[in-house]
Amino acid sequence: MSGVRLGLLTVLGLALVAAVAGGALGTAARQRVSPLLGALVGAAAVWTGALAWSGGTGRVVVGTVLPGVTAAYAPDRLGGAFLVLVGGVTVLASVWAFDGARGTAASRTAWVAYPLFVLGLLGVMAAADVVAFLLAWEVMAVASAVLVLADHARRPEVVGAGLWYAGMTQLSFLLVLGGFAVLASAAGGTGWSDLARLAPDAGATGAGVGLLLLGFVTKAGAVPVHVWLPRAHPEAPSHVSALMSAAMVKAGVYGVLLVVVRLLPAGPSWWGLALLVVGSASAVFGILQAGVAADLKRLLAYSTTENVGLILVAVGAAQVTTARGDVETGHVLLVAALLLTFGHAAAKSVLFLTAGSVLHATGLRDLDRLGGLGRTMPWTCGAFGVAALGAAGLPVTAGFVAEWTLLQALVHAGGPADPRLGLVSALAVTVVALTAGLALMTFTKAFGIAFLGRPRSDGAAAAHEVGRAERLAAAVGALAVLGLGLVPGPMATAAVRALGVDGVTAAGTTLAAGVRLGGVAPAPGSAGEAASGTAALVPVLDPLALGLAALAALVVVAGVVARLRRRAPRRAVELGWGCGGARVSPRMQYTATSYAEPLVRIFDAPLGVSRSVATTTADAPYVVRAMSFRQRVRDVFEEHGYRPLLRAAARVGDAGRALHNGSVHRYLAWSFATFVVVLGLAAR
Amino acid sequence: MSSGDASQAVALLAGLELLTAVLLAWRGPASSPRGPLAVQGFALAGLVAVIGVAEGEPVLWLVALLVGVLKGVVLPTLVVRRPSRAAGPAAPPAADRPATVRPVVRPAVVRGRSRVPLLLGAAGLVVVAYLAARPVTRVVTGATGQALPVGFALVLVGFALLATGRRSQSQLVGFLVLDNGIATTAFLATGGVPLVVELGVSLDVLLVVLVLQVLGSRIDTAFGAGAPGGTDLDQLRELHD
Numbered sequence: 001m002s003g004v005r006l007g008l009l010t011v012l013g014l015a016l017v018a019a020v021a022g023g024a025l026g027t028a029a030r031q032r033v034s035p036l037l038g039a040l041v042g043a044a045a046v047w048t049g050a051l052a053w054s055g056g057t058g059r060v061v062v063g064t065v066l067p068g069v070t071a072a073y074a075p076d077r078l079g080g081a082f083l084v085l086v087g088g089v090t091v092l093a094s095v096w097a098f099d100g101a102r103g104t105a106a107s108r109t110a111w112v113a114y115p116l117f118v119l120g121l122l123g124v125m126a127a128a129d130v131v132a133f134l135l136a137w138e139v140m141a142v143a144s145a146v147l148v149l150a151d152h153a154r155r156p157e158v159v160g161a162g163l164w165y166a167g168m169t170q171l172s173f174l175l176v177l178g179g180f181a182v183l184a185s186a187a188g189g190t191g192w193s194d195l196a197r198l199a200p201d202a203g204a205t206g207a208g209v210g211l212l213l214l215g216f217v218t219k220a221g222a223v224p225v226h227v228w229l230p231r232a233h234p235e236a237p238s239h240v241s242a243l244m245s246a247a248m249v250k251a252g253v254y255g256v257l258l259v260v261v262r263l264l265p266a267g268p269s270w271w272g273l274a275l276l277v278v279g280s281a282s283a284v285f286g287i288l289q290a291g292v293a294a295d296l297k298r299l300l301a302y303s304t305t306e307n308v309g310l311i312l313v314a315v316g317a318a319q320v321t322t323a324r325g326d327v328e329t330g331h332v333l334l335v336a337a338l339l340l341t342f343g344h345a346a347a348k349s350v351l352f353l354t355a356g357s358v359l360h361a362t363g364l365r366d367l368d369r370l371g372g373l374g375r376t377m378p379w380t381c382g383a384f385g386v387a388a389l390g391a392a393g394l395p396v397t398a399g400f401v402a403e404w405t406l407l408q409a410l411v412h413a414g415g416p417a418d419p420r421l422g423l424v425s426a427l428a429v430t431v432v433a434l435t436a437g438l439a440l441m442t443f444t445k446a447f448g449i450a451f452l453g454r455p456r457s458d459g460a461a462a463a464h465e466v467g468r469a470e471r472l473a474a475a476v477g478a479l480a481v482l483g484l485g486l487v488p489g490p491m492a493t494a495a496v497r498a499l500g501v502d503g504v505t506a507a508g509t510t511l512a513a514g515v516r517l518g519g520v521a522p523a524p525g526s527a528g529e530a531a532s533g534t535a536a537l538v539p540v541l542d543p544l545a546l547g548l549a550a551l552a553a554l555v556v557v558a559g560v561v562a563r564l565r566r567r568a569p570r571r572a573v574e575l576g577w578g579c580g581g582a583r584v585s586p587r588m589q590y591t592a593t594s595y596a597e598p599l600v601r602i603f604d605a606p607l608g609v610s611r612s613v614a615t616t617t618a619d620a621p622y623v624v625r626a627m628s629f630r631q632r633v634r635d636v637f638e639e640h641g642y643r644p645l646l647r648a649a650a651r652v653g654d655a656g657r658a659l660h661n662g663s664v665h666r667y668l669a670w671s672f673a674t675f676v677v678v679l680g681l682a683a684r
Numbered sequence: 685m686s687s688g689d690a691s692q693a694v695a696l697l698a699g700l701e702l703l704t705a706v707l708l709a710w711r712g713p714a715s716s717p718r719g720p721l722a723v724q725g726f727a728l729a730g731l732v733a734v735i736g737v738a739e740g741e742p743v744l745w746l747v748a749l750l751v752g753v754l755k756g757v758v759l760p761t762l763v764v765r766r767p768s769r770a771a772g773p774a775a776p777p778a779a780d781r782p783a784t785v786r787p788v789v790r791p792a793v794v795r796g797r798s799r800v801p802l803l804l805g806a807a808g809l810v811v812v813a814y815l816a817a818r819p820v821t822r823v824v825t826g827a828t829g830q831a832l833p834v835g836f837a838l839v840l841v842g843f844a845l846l847a848t849g850r851r852s853q854s855q856l857v858g859f860l861v862l863d864n865g866i867a868t869t870a871f872l873a874t875g876g877v878p879l880v881v882e883l884g885v886s887l888d889v890l891l892v893v894l895v896l897q898v899l900g901s902r903i904d905t906a907f908g909a910g911a912p913g914g915t916d917l918d919q920l921r922e923l924h925d
Contacts, residue, residue, distance in 0.1 A: 664855075665847060665848065665849075665850075668843075668846055668847035669847045669848075671847075672843045672844065672846075672847045675843060676809075676812065676840065679812070679816045679836075679840075680812070680815075680816065682816070682819075683815060683816040683817070683818060683819055
């Protein structure tokens with residue numbers, strides 16, 4: 001029995017045991033055993049994925065109810081990479097859940113659904129044919145919907161979020177089902193190897209791929225099918241949010257890579273252009289919404305849309321450049337996509353887990369009421385800070401390496417030989433640059449408002465550091481963010497392998513494109529070495545050197561500060577008024593809303609902002625007693641896209657009510673008419 | 685019995701079934717459906733017996749006996765049976781009824797609807813049945829094949845009665861005609877149904893009629909049976925969750 005097969009069977013067995021244990025154990029035992037089993041499932045998945053990633057093979061065939069229809073699971077290198085990703089996030093989320101899952105999030109139902117959700121996710125990544133993929137996809141969709149609804153009895157908004165989520169996730173399933181059905185019938189088989197034989201420019205292939213891409217970006221949470229994401233992520237329990245945002249959304253990304261890179265790498269360039277457009281819109285819209293969001297978890301959810309947008313931009317640009325003949329740049333872009341995926345998974349799992357810790361410590365998600373948590377929750381603050389650096393794409397984190405690689409590759413795409421491609425990549429560069437700037441602002445806001453300054457409410461003032469398991473999960477995740485950022489070489493090499501692109505050439509181009517990913521050396525005499533000969537002309541960035549420089553700068557700044565402090569002893573500043581800089585009251589600080597005000601003013605129309613100021617005056621008109629300010633940011637896609645659609649559907653439903661008025665004769669007449677029509681058709 | 689005689693007998697009995705079905709469609713609200721239903725049931729039983737003789741299968745005689753008793757005697761009697769107040773548990777006096785249930789007093793003589801559309805419709809359905817049965821009659825040869833469209837026609841006419849009947853009783857009648865049609869088709873198409881199958885089907889029909897009869901009686905006691913044949917079902921159309 002090969003290692004991969006053993007690993008797959010272990011994952012399957014452990015997940016089933018965890019589901020049974022979640023249902024059978026009492027509350028106290030469940031709280032200890034279920035997270036442990038969850039972490040074991042994750043660890044087994046990491047092991048299996050690592051084996052598959054490094055070239056191991058193994059196959060598990062599962063029978064279905066239908067005779068002759070089986071589902072085969074056999075991860076390849078790309079699937080192995082995603083198995084590692086999902087497994088790693090599962091381990092973090094499960095460890096966090098030792099302390100973090102409480103109340104309804106630790107109910108019997110939730111602990112049954114959790115391992116099944118993970119199992120479905122892993123199955124998607126490991127599937128080797130259409131049936132296996134769809135089976136796992138549906139398990140993942142249903143189990144995650146159950147988890148989103150965990151707290152439905154206490155908070156009515158959870159029910160709305162759950163309905164939106166269930167609707168969109170089933171829409172995604174139907175689109176994927178339809179797409180695979182078209183492809184499988186055209187190919188005459190359901191295995192990946194059958195689908196890979198399709199002619200990429202045939203009409204049926206185009207239709208199938210179009211459906212699939214639409215279904216996958218729905219799962220990935222890209223604009224305009226993102227509406228479930230800012231609802232479901234905030235309302236789900238925090239470890240589930242982390243798993244959904246860091247791992248489940250990546251199932252959509254995996255699907256896109258599966259179709260565009262692995263099965264049909266020679267597709268026409270419109271696939272890539274479509275992904276590029278969707279990705280650009282998602283990146284800009286997502287980060288704009290995140291920038292103005294005042295709810296911490298909603299901010300993180302919209303930031304997920306932004307990151308998925310960047311990944312889709314990378315994949316789309318890679319597809320276009322490859323289709324137009326610039327294969328090397330295409331490969332670098334693919335590597336950038338995978339780096340982005342892993343960087344985002346690490347950062348976002350930490351961000352959601354620490355946001356959950358903040359929610360436990362303060363009972364608040366509203367940034368406008370938080371503040372000053374850095375002093376009371378130093379561990380959570382540190383982990384959140386590192387992950388926020390990563391999500392904003394700043395140096396010494398994984399996000400920086402990935403975004404820098406993406407930017408450099410985009411800048412070098414096209415060139416004078418292909419002006420049209422150059423135009424496309426220039427536009428993409430603009431999008432990425434704008435997104436990066438706004439992301440910096442967004443995460444400055446999230447970190448600064450929540451952890452610095454002074455508490456803005458009693459809940460924030462009474463905060464306390466959370467339990468050991470929560471801190472451990474956050475710290476390990478933060479270390480992963482730093483590690484991927486400081487030593488990206490092994491990860492880049494592994495990404496090259498996972499994508500099956502020509503390793504040496506791609507690494508050489510990566511070098512020429514401006515990021516020195518340590519550990520990847522061009523083979524002698526290859527195109528990579530030739531490229532590295534010209535590396536002197538291109539500014540090359542070494543993340544490790546950058547990290548050392550940052551450390552040196554930090555030491556210098558700390559030294560200067562310490563010296564200044566020693567020279568000028570602390571004085572108490574007592575000012576009777578606030579304009580001298582002393583924040584005499586917490587209410588004089590920036591809030592999340594006021595910090596984002598410039599952004600709201602610039603992007604008023606695309607954000608759909610409505611605000612109202614109500615002034616209560618005393619007897620005289622200039623004596624103001626109280627003022628209240630209310631601002632609402634709407635989702636324009638939901639307002640102008642989904643609401644009219646839902647209203648139209650409701651109207652059709654109302655019209656359908658005329659068909660059944662409660663009279664038994666009406667019902668019998670319908671079935672009689674149907675019977676006669678069917679009889680007539682059968683006798684034809 | 686020669687094959688010619690058998691063919692004649694089958695045609696005669698099938699024709700009798702069709703005639704009674706049309707009679708049932710034509711009957712006014714005041715007339716009892718018992719007679720035509722009984723004739724139809726006996727005709728069906730006769731059909732089974734003739735097939736049994738022609739095919740030389742004694743088991744079919746037993747089936748014929750069962751069908752005759754059930755469809756010729758038991759079911760028609762059940763359909764017309766009115767719930768006897770004396771036999772059952774004493775009906776609650778009017779004062780004890782919940783205030784929300786108000787007995788509806790209807791005139792004893794109900795203005796019948798015109799039967800002409802239904803008769804014309806039945807004729808059309810018979811034509812449809814003959815057209816629809818063509819693919820089957822092409823396959824089923826012999827004495828029984830020619831009469832097969834009658835089974836289809838009975839099904840269609842029965843379904844039409846079921847869908848248009850205003851009272852629970854006329855719907856029951858439609859249901860029985862429909863079932864007779866299915867049985868006729870089955871016997872004619874396969875040349876006899878095994879005893880076990882026929883037993884199962886007969887028990888099912890008996891049960892359905894019993895349940896519907898009880899249900900109809902309950903409705904009548906709750907809303908008041910103003911007319912012969914039970915409550916006007918068009919009045920029961922409020923949907924509740």
